[in-house]
Amino acid sequence: MLSTIRAVLTVPDIRKKILFTLGVVVVARLGSAVPAPGVSFPNIQQCTREIDKGNGLSTLFDLFSGGALLQLSIFAVGVLPYISATIIVQLLTVVIPRFARLKKEGRAGQNTLNQYGRYLTIALATLQAASVTTLAASGALFAGCSVPVVPRTDTMTLAVMVVVMVAGAAAMMWLGEQVTEKGVGNGISLLIFVSIAHRVPADLRAVADGFGVLTLIGVLAIGIVLVAGVVMVEQAQRRVPVQYTKRMVGRRLYGGSSTYLPLKVNQAGVMPVIFAGSVLSLPAVVAPLSGGAPLLPPSGWLHTALHAAMIVGFAYFSIGILFDPAERAAELQQFGGFVPGIRPGRPTREYLGFVLNRLTPPGAAYLVAVAVPPQLLFGQSQSLPLAGVSVLIMVGVALETVKQLESQLGQHNYQGFLR
Structure with a gap:
């Protein structure tokens, strides 16, 4: 491990990418601590100490903003609008024929889809910033606090807050894309990773102060087991063997190689947990705006079952x-690949669909087993340093980043060998 780290740091190109990524992370954390115009920083610190942070708004949205939401900082909106917009655009490629054609056009079509995602990000960020500003100005964001977090609630002040938060969301989106292009790993995923990881020491200290050292040791032990289990399942895959036929191109013979098609047990990743949490958090966000109470209390059994x-x-x-089995089967047939014992075309599509249907139930059960038990044991009001969503995101991002570093290091060594 130490030799790998030393090798990574000695490569100039990789070292520059790592330093650039760290610089972007520092900028993102600094922006999360700068309050938006019109926000009273002393009052918001007092309200944070007074209230219970277990409402539906602060469970998921504040998690992805790294605590910036409840600080009402310039990065309070965070990267959740970008994630939501990206997911929506992906879903629309199945519904809208134009989006489906753009997806098949390669890099040019993907750039157009990314641009649509950016426009949708600004729209969603405006909606979320307006909701957060309204909740803060009305006192619903910090219900029960004795001091106002926004002393002046005139239209101009609130409009400036919304504009600054939307600009902060656009800046976070730009920073994430810069890391993806010039740094190491996926930029948005790394920003989420840092937003979650920076809270772990404070949450562990809160557990020790509130429940004692023995409870802290128990939480750490459970966390280690949970992380090991998540790593094992995230790395688990069903390898479908693929054989390529030999073909003559000019005077050369190509093909005849054997490989495999990896199908992960958790093919969906962490997206289902984020979807479910986002949908269930919406009533808790809308209820204070309408002056009512949430229809589904976060601590109720119905909420947990629905989750x-x-x-x-x-x-x-x-x-x-x-994952579209028909599309993957067509690609294999196009390049002369086939699954041994399965005919190309429709039989391959049906076989891939059969394998995927066998893998989906255990993958979904794994996501439920990781995300729901902390909610049952501690409730939504308890800020767990090693809760299910946090572990899924941190482990997934860490594994993907390490793989990219190893790939870049291997490519550099390969090029050096050629020289």
Whole structure:
């Protein structure tokens, strides 16, 4: 491990990418601590100490903003609008024929879809910033606090807050794309990783102060087991063997190689958990605006059961969007590949669909097992440093980043060998 880290740091190109990524992370964290115009910083610190942060708004949205939401900073909106917009655009490629054609046009079509995603990000960020500003000005964001977090609630002040938060969301989106292009790993995923990871020490200290050292040791032990289990399942895959036929191109013979098609047990990733949490958090966000109470209390059994059911449903839905057996079978047939014992075309499509249907139930059950038990044991009001969503995101991003570093290091060594 130490030799790998030393090798990565000694490569100039990779070292520059790592330093650039760290610089972007520092900028993002600094922006999360700068309050938006019109916000009283002393009052918001007092309200944060006074209130219970277990409402529906602060469970998921504040998680992805790295605590910036409840600080009403310039990056309070965070990257959740970008994630939502990207997912919506992916879903629309199945519904809208133009989007489907753009998806098949390669890089040019993907750039157009990304541009649509950016426009939708600004729209969603405006909606979320307006909601957060309204909740803060009305006192619903910090219900029960004795001091106002926004002393002046005139239209101009609130409009400036919304504009600054939307600009902060656009800046976060730009920073994430810059990391993806010039840094290491997926920029948006790394920003989410840092937003979650920076809260772990404070949450562990809160557990030790509130429940004692023995409870902290128990939480750490459970966390280690949970992380090991998540790593094992995230790395688990069903390898479908693929054989390529030999073909003559000019005077050269190509093909005849054997490989495999990796199908992960958790093919949907963490998206079903994010979908379910986002949908269930919407009533808790809308209820204070309308002056009512949420229809589904976060601590109720109905909320928990609906959460688990939505995770399973979104798992099936996400896999249907992300992996198309017919498209994959057509690609194999186009390049002369086939599954041994399975005829190309429709039989291959049916076989891949059969394998995927066998993998989806355990994958969905795994997501429910990781996300729901912390909610049952500690409730929504408890900020867990190693809760299910946090572990899924941090482990997934860490594994993907390490793979990219190893790939870049291997490519550099290969090029050096050629020289």
